[in-house]
Amino acid sequence: MADEFDLLIRGGTVVDGTGAPARRADVGVRGGRIAAVGSLHGGAPRTLDADGLAVAPGFVDIHTHYDAQVFWDRMLTISPWHGVTSVVVGNCGFGVAPTRPAHRDVILRTLENVEGMALDALRAGLGEEWPFETFPEFLDVIERRGTAINVGALVGHTPVRLYVMGEAATEREATDEEVAAMARIVADALAAGALGFATSKSPTHVGWAGRPVPSRAAAVSEIATLAGCLADAGHGLMQATIGRGFFLDELATIQRQTRRPVTWTALLAGLFGPDGHRPVLERSAALQRDGVAVVPQVSCRPLNFEFQWKAPFPFESMALFQSVSAADHGGKKRIYADPEFRRAFRERGTRGGIAGRWEDTVIADCAVEPALAERNVAAVAAERGVHPVDLVLDLALATDLAARFRMALMNTDEAAVAELLTHPTTVLGLSDAGAHASQLCDAPFATHLLAHWVRAKGVLTLEHAVHLLTARAAVLFGLHDRGRLAPGLAADVTVFDPATVGCSPLRRVRDLPAGADRLIADATGIRAVVVNGVVLREDGRDTLDPEGPLPGHVLRGGRS
Numbered sequence: 001m002a003d004e005f006d007l008l009i010r011g012g013t014v015v016d017g018t019g020a021p022a023r024r025a026d027v028g029v030r031g032g033r034i035a036a037v038g039s040l041h042g043g044a045p046r047t048l049d050a051d052g053l054a055v056a057p058g059f060v061d062i063h064t065h066y067d068a069q070v071f072w073d074r075m076l077t078i079s080p081w082h083g084v085t086s087v088v089v090g091n092c093g094f095g096v097a098p099t100r101p102a103h104r105d106v107i108l109r110t111l112e113n114v115e116g117m118a119l120d121a122l123r124a125g126l127g128e129e130w131p132f133e134t135f136p137e138f139l140d141v142i143e144r145r146g147t148a149i150n151v152g153a154l155v156g157h158t159p160v161r162l163y164v165m166g167e168a169a170t171e172r173e174a175t176d177e178e179v180a181a182m183a184r185i186v187a188d189a190l191a192a193g194a195l196g197f198a199t200s201k202s203p204t205h206v207g208w209a210g211r212p213v214p215s216r217a218a219a220v221s222e223i224a225t226l227a228g229c230l231a232d233a234g235h236g237l238m239q240a241t242i243g244r245g246f247f248l249d250e251l252a253t254i255q256r257q258t259r260r261p262v263t264w265t266a267l268l269a270g271l272f273g274p275d276g277h278r279p280v281l282e283r284s285a286a287l288q289r290d291g292v293a294v295v296p297q298v299s300c301r302p303l304n305f306e307f308q309w310k311a312p313f314p315f316e317s318m319a320l321f322q323s324v325s326a327a328d329h330g331g332k333k334r335i336y337a338d339p340e341f342r343r344a345f346r347e348r349g350t351r352g353g354i355a356g357r358w359e360d361t362v363i364a365d366c367a368v369e370p371a372l373a374e375r376n377v378a379a380v381a382a383e384r385g386v387h388p389v390d391l392v393l394d395l396a397l398a399t400d401l402a403a404r405f406r407m408a409l410m411n412t413d414e415a416a417v418a419e420l421l422t423h424p425t426t427v428l429g430l431s432d433a434g435a436h437a438s439q440l441c442d443a444p445f446a447t448h449l450l451a452h453w454v455r456a457k458g459v460l461t462l463e464h465a466v467h468l469l470t471a472r473a474a475v476l477f478g479l480h481d482r483g484r485l486a487p488g489l490a491a492d493v494t495v496f497d498p499a500t501v502g503c504s505p506l507r508r509v510r511d512l513p514a515g516a517d518r519l520i521a522d523a524t525g526i527r528a529v530v531v532n533g534v535v536l537r538e539d540g541r542d543t544l545d546p547e548g549p550l551p552g553h554v555l556r557g558g559r560s
Contacts, residue, residue, distance in 0.1 A: 004042025012050025058085025058492030193556025201243030210325030297429030501525030
């Protein structure tokens with residue numbers, strides 16, 4: 001008699017993504033979809049023994065920047081190592097499509113600056129002749145090439161604006177005709193399967209030559225017009241990175257006009273000062289009670305940035321650093337050696353803010369003084385009788401700007417983070433996987449959540465944590481057949497051991513194109529990862545040839 005299933009996951013504890021109590025059950029898969037959940041007696045050519053393990057929907061990462069990496073790494077490492085089976089790219093309004101051939105280097109230099117991506121790696125990975133220009137072509141190429149896990153994409157304001165306005169996109173508001181041209185591009189992207197529209201007004205988003213990224217030059221009315229394409233399409237959401245004059249009031253107005261969800265990045269502990277997250281949560285709850293779907297994204301990990309002074313991302317929102325951002329390598333060194341620049345930098349630090357956070361900064365690596373590794377900047381400066389600004393800039397200059405420093409920016413107050421994670425108005429996001437590769441690595445957010453906030457802290461139940469990692473994110477982003485284990489839905493499944501699941505400390509590797517480096521973390525306790533019914537990973541190893549056929553789908557409009 002023929003086997004009833006293609007794959008059988010037997011004897012596990014099913015945590016189905018809805019938040020319902022876990023239960024012991026088998027999961028049968030047929031034709032890439034969940035065929036049955038329960039006590040199953042049919043056979044299958046492949047069986048996974050899940051006794052003592054949790055069987056959950058594949059995890060969903062709604063905030064990644066794999067837009068370029070997908071062209072040289074179809075496995076989208078390291079996300080599937082940590083149980084992620086679906087990712088969303090194009091966040092914060094950044095991406096590589098649409099891009100005219102003449103603007104390719106400008107887009108790559110924007111990603112280099114704002115997303116901390118190595119320019120040599122981007123150039124080598126994408127090549128001179130890109131296989132796409134428009135956003136629909138971008139999706140088509142990803143689909144044709146194949147991916148290990150599922151990919152959904154937001155159409156980004158920055159490439160759309162650059163496509164229509166050229167380099168003037170960073171300098172001025174658009175004309176009515178230019179806004180109309182942008183709206184046509186966004187509408188075409190949505191028709192081709194974009195999950196929504198993304199934009200940014202964040203002052204930290206500084207692009208090539210120290211210029212603001214194009215979306216920051218847009219009037220709010222332009223953003224509202226482009227978001228209006230969501231209403232016309234009848235699907236999709238807007239993802240926004242907030243900034244001055246672009247926060248809850250403006251987001252709520254856009255949501256009311258479009259009747260489509262809006263999610264914003266990111267509500268972090270410390271962003272609005274001590275306890276400043278609470279009024280934002282209260283306002284979000286009031287809006288949602290009134291039917292206004294404005295949803296803050298939160299993160300389960302401290303926001304630690306490891307940086308070099310050749311790319312001083314944490315400081316680039318400061319007016320003082322505009323000349324630094326615009327300068328080449330030699331120019332940066334001259335600025336850092338300038339006594340007047342140092343005096344101004346020291347003075348900014350006395351006013352609080354990012355310029356004075358030396359107690360939260362460590363020396364991660366310094367070749368000329370290896371003994372300083374992992375030592376606190378403020379403490380070393382006090383020992384030497386120098387100001388922290390002079391210490392870090394002297395070390396930077398002594399190493400040709402290669403010394404690395406690590407700063408804890410936000411999300412370090414665990415009590416506040418616990419409030420954010422457990423609040424019903426929020427959604428789990430901001431892994432930034434694929435971005436800031438040499439500066440941070442939060443792609444292991446799922447395994448960290450399960451190890452730290454479930455097992456170690458007991459802040460979340462296993463059922464609640466899995467809900468945050470699956471259905472909560474999938475529903476908000478319109479991934480219609482993902483995020484739950486139920487008959488008829490896509491067979492994306494993560495099998496893990498609740499007693500051992502977790503992630504390793506970060507380590508630095510050089511596996512990007514052109515030998516560029518990045519930070520990665522290994523997963524523990526992830527026993528199997530299944531994508532569209534195909535076993536992708538088992539016991540920490542890939543089971544498929546990265547050069548062969550892969551099971552991921554492009555999620556056009558949220559569907560395969």
